[in-house]
Amino acid sequence: MSASSSISDNDRVLIFDTTLRDGEQCPGATMTLEEKIEVAELLDAMGVDIIEAGFPIASNGDFEAVAEIAQRVKNATVAGLARTAPQDIDRAAEAVRLAARPRIHTFISTSPVHMKYKLQMDPERVLEIVTSSVTRARNHVEDVEWSAEDGTRTEHDFLCRCVEAAIKAGATTINIPDTVGYTTPDEYFALFQMVRERVPNSDRAIFSVHCHNDLGMAVANSLAGVRGGARQVECTINGIGERAGNAALEEIVMAIRTRADAFPYTTGINTTMLTRASKVVANATSFPVQYNKAIVGRNAFAHESGIHQDGMLKHTQTYEIMTPESVGVTKTALVMGKHSGRNAFRHKLEELGYKLSDNQFLDAFQRFKDLADRKKHVYDEDIEALVDQNLATAHDRVKLVSLTVVAGTRGPQRATMKLQIDGGRPVTEEAEGNGPVDATFNAIKALVPHEAELELYQVHAVTEGTDAQAEVSVRLSSGGRSVTGRGADPDTLVASAQAYLGALNKLLARGASLHAQHAAE
Incomplete structure (x- = not known):
């Protein structure tokens, strides 16, 4: 869904998923083309507004993945990341060319430490490149996002000048990322308020947050940025990403849904697909989800303490602030065994969020039967592990x-x-x-x-x-x-x-x- 079709400028938050780009940059998390397509189609079905499909200039494989996803995605905007070099921007434009809603996302560092040591450029040269790169991207597509890399460590006066220049050159989305996970919620909230108030043409663009989790505050900072006026959140499934990761999509979405009193906003995400999305990404990247991970961890809706169990038996809201069903978790854990038939197994797979081809189903069913012969009790987790292994x-x-x-x-x-x-x-x-x-x-x-x-x-x-x-x-x-x-x-x-x-x-x-x-x- 584009910004223009949002419910209102005040309460609609766009979800920008960068699992396939920033998430894949996590060491060891590289995905195959087939895995990327599976993740992209699931994100699209789940209601993600923008899918950042990759970094087209990085490799031929990345370009092919972005181009293929651009053709397959039906509803979401498909973005390709590009540095400010003309060849980067042109390559990204070619990759997203066939998307129903293409976007080019270009960025340049704006903090003193990045400009001095990484870019080796003075601020005026960086400002010139902001204008030229956004202009070039805008000549390819109407939807251009510009990011101030290391924005939270950028001097305020210079940040405002860059934002104003980017919007003037045609940027429709302005991202001020916390690239190194340095900021705090209060600082990030104030930063967005300051930029939106000081930049004359700020009302012509949607502002975006992109937070890393180096100090464990990525989700809190993202929500603070939304309170400060941002209406796009950049995040990843399971919070995967470089170093300590990114803000987790599932946590952002469920915080907004569960605490509407504190965050009076809406998203277009079908939350019942969150657990399935978590499992698909964990399987594709081979990055297991920690047991106590918020929303999608195995223990997120488990209660072992006697006091907690007693409370749950009396009323679920004593220890659960959201229902398992709201994020796609089933209550039933033990229903399958060696006497279960094909129809029961197919129903269980659908309940767990799997859609298999006929050949995949037959193979999975045989593996399930073999497992049931060897194991007294077959739990949902056993079936998930079995099917995920088979698909992988x-x-x-x-x-x-x-x-x-x-x-x-x-x-x-x-x-x-x-x-x-x-x-x-x-x-x-x-x-x-x-x-x-x-x-x-x-x-x-x-x-x-x-x-x-x-x-x-x-x-x-x-x-x-x-x-x-x-x-x-x-x-x-x-x-x-x-x-x-x-x-x-x-x-x-x-x-x-x-x-x-x-x-x-x-x-x-x-x-x-x-x-x-x-x-x-």
Whole structure:
């Protein structure tokens, strides 16, 4: 929805999602084209107003992703980020050319420290570039956003001059970001009030907030900026982003919805899709959501304390300020088992927010049946882990066929692994290691030789009980790039192999060469 179709200039807050751009810049969070498209289509269906689809000049892959998303998105504005260089702006314009509502988002640093050390420019030169870059962008599209990078550490007089110049050159949205997460809510509120009052043509543009979470105040600062007159919030699903992350979309939206007395504004977000969006992004980036994450964390609507449970039984509002259903969380946790049929399983998937093709459904149903045979109780979290794992591996070049591990006190530990590589016939290798996990990973390295380094190996249980599925996260780095893979299985070693292969496949999908000794067999 564009600004012109908002409910009113006073109470409609536009949601600008930058998960696919700023969120993807988080180390290890790079997504494939298919994953980006899935996230973009979900954001569009959820009611996001502007989707920042990427940084087109950064790479051919980024350009292709922005261009593809621009064609597919039906309702939201699609933005491409650009620095002030003419080639950046022209590349962004080409990427969003086929969007129903294209936007170019261009930026330049305005703080003294950035101008001196990063740009090595004096303020007057920066001011000239503000005008020329916005003018060039406006010649391509009608919707131009201009950002003052490191705006919260910019001198007020110079910031006002830049904002005035950007609006005069044709910018329709002015973003004053807290790029390094430095400001406080009171300061940010006052900053927007000051700029809007001092800049003569400020009423001709929508003001925007973009807050990073370095001091843990990104959401509070964003809401303070809205109170100060901003009517666009830039945020990401799960709050992912560079360093400590960005303001979390789900927290912004639910704060406005839940505390309308304090924040008398509206958004166009269908909040019942928030939990599903969180899971899709977590799966695409392989960044697990912390259990106590606000709104979408596993414990957000869980109550273990006896006092809390007693209160909840008497009245849910004693300890819940919003309903689980309002964010897409189901109350029922245990309804599925080995006797459940296809219709029940399909209904459960729809309830959890999944839409699978016929082949994906049949594969997921078979995996569910296999799991139900091995596990006494199948919880919603088990099904989510199972389906997410299945979707994540659908396009993998290297797939796990089987794994057998010999472990115990009488070493050495050995792993025998069978993999399918690039659709060829399965190949097998046996390897020893300092423990069963090390042996498993050594078997992978023997079958798929690579130089990637293991940065993280983490295990946690999906649900309670000794038969719980293990969810494993593995982070690999190669050539200065980090990626994370996840696997889930009642067998921790199988989950470990899945996670390692998930990360390795992401490296391969991003251009790493595959020199598997068995690949040609």
